[in-house]
Amino acid sequence: MHVAVGSTNPVKQRAVERVLEEFEGSVVSVSVDSGVSEQPSSVEETVTGARNRAQRALEATDAGYGVGLEGGVTRFECAPGVRLIMWACVTDGERLEVASGPSLRLPDSIGARLDAGEELGPVMDDRLGTDNIAEAAGAAGALTGGLTSRTQALAEAVACAFGPFVTTHYESD
16 A cells, blocks of 8 residues: 655654554655645634645655645634644545544633634744644643644544545445
């Protein structure tokens, strides 16, 4: 299985590799434009970014599958605060599958900065005194005390989006 990831962020590549480690093949990262803002601020915009990344990664390579991962922030009517969200899309050029990873509430002080137009990565770096946390444990790792990580959270989304491609349970739909 040859898979192209629509990002050169090593965390996103590791997330895909983690999910597909039992399959023979390779994972290659390719720089593509998400077509959305640097800080997606809705489920729709986050999914659109993931979809664009998946399709563009597939088009830019000879891979059999394109994978797009996008993190964003949003508010849900049924849950308090600004929430970190993660979405994955997988395509083989004919089908497109979409799945989400976990979401978690961001501290109100971080949410306020995002509402003011800042991006999560730099806000987290500023708050934690780190440099480029988005390529390490991410906000998910920092805000869960290491119970999860950005790689693990993204991997869950990838696994759920890849499921219909690697099982027969969807064939009769």
